[in-house]
Amino acid sequence: MILAIDYGGSNFRYQLDTHPIVILETQSVDLMLFLEEMMVQYPIESIAISFAGQVRNGVILSAPHIALHNVEIQKVIKERYAIPLVIDNDLKCAALYEASLNPHANTLAVLYIGTGFGGALVHQGKIIGGANNFAGEIGHTPFRATPFGCGCGRNDCLELSLSGKALALWSHHYGLDLEEFRLEDIKSKPKGDTIHQNFLDALAHSFFTVLNLFDPDGFIYSGSVMQNNPHLIDFLQECYTQSAFKTVRKAPKIELSISKEGCLEGAKLLLNQEKK
Ligand SMILES: [Zn+2]
Incomplete structure (x- = not known):
């Protein structure tokens, strides 16, 4: 299964494969804890995250509202579960999706x-x-x-x-x-x-x-x-x-733009680029 996440300033939305999107409040979610729980519950093979903050090379540099700084999320997930995780800034994810439409x-x-x-x-x-x-x-x-x-x-x-x-x-x-x-x-x-x-x-x-x-x-x-x-x-x-x-x-x-789920879809495209 692919776990796609749209980590926004107010809403935290996630989707397993093509299942319906689940919406939570960002402030109620501890990202690392959430990922660990999802890994226990579902056979997740890869994770794609669109993130409303600054990200570089799989490291979260800064986040809206909460203290998530210099979190080496990609490295941690790879070491713990041996699965790929891709993450980029939400506007970059949305742009990637728009490019796929053009x-x-x-x-x-x-x-x-x-x-x-x-x-x-x-x-x-x-x-x-x-x-x-x-x-x-x-x-x-x-x-x-x-x-x-x-x-x-x-x-x-x-x-x-x-x-x-x-x-x-x-x-x-x-x-x-x-x-x-x-x-x-x-x-x-x-x-x-x-x-x-x-x-x-x-x-x-x-x-x-x-x-x-x-x-x-x-x-x-x-x-x-x-x-x-x-x-x-x-x-x-x-x-x-x-x-x-x-x-x-x-x-x-x-x-x-006419796309509604550009961030989530764009994050999944990152995963495809990673595989190539
Ligand atoms: Zn400014």
Whole structure:
């Protein structure tokens, strides 16, 4: 059996082969204990984990909310049970899955604008990791100073202008009461146009950065803020028309993601790559 896990900031979801997905609260799960219990109960032959945190070479470097640092999870499982375990950052897993849906794309950029902002790039079927597997952490690129602090320690990260968290922080800052982060609603409130314009500026800035650095065949946008504001795709198409070299290159595809289980499915694809 394959055990696939989507370790998110709030939800811990797992699936045995193609059985229904089971959802637990992340904070209620001790990952190592969970794996040990699953190994006792089921004939598990391999484990694939999509992880909402930083991971490098099978080692968990940092995790949301909880103290999981420098856990050599791949090595521990291999030594204890002699089975393969693959693990990577959740956005990287999701990007791998998106790439499998777009097999003709040479380079694909997958950008997530939900609670946070981040992304991943897949080139010729492989995730671009960089020297430290931090490639794609575009949310922490300095943009404009804000009155807020980012989890990374800075106060000017793109994520503080371009994310659901940013919209909540800015709305609170200006005393706006917003339940749903629909930009069209925000725009009509006092000071809402400032938040809206700052968001669009950050979106355009991140788009041009990725476009000019990687020249992708396609941009796939995912996350709740994008899904709630599909008109942002039109905005990005418009941005493209103002880009350099637009007359001599093929326009990239710019679309909303349609995949629901990209993280879980992408983690399983990691397993296939490991076998090769
Ligand atoms: Zn940051």
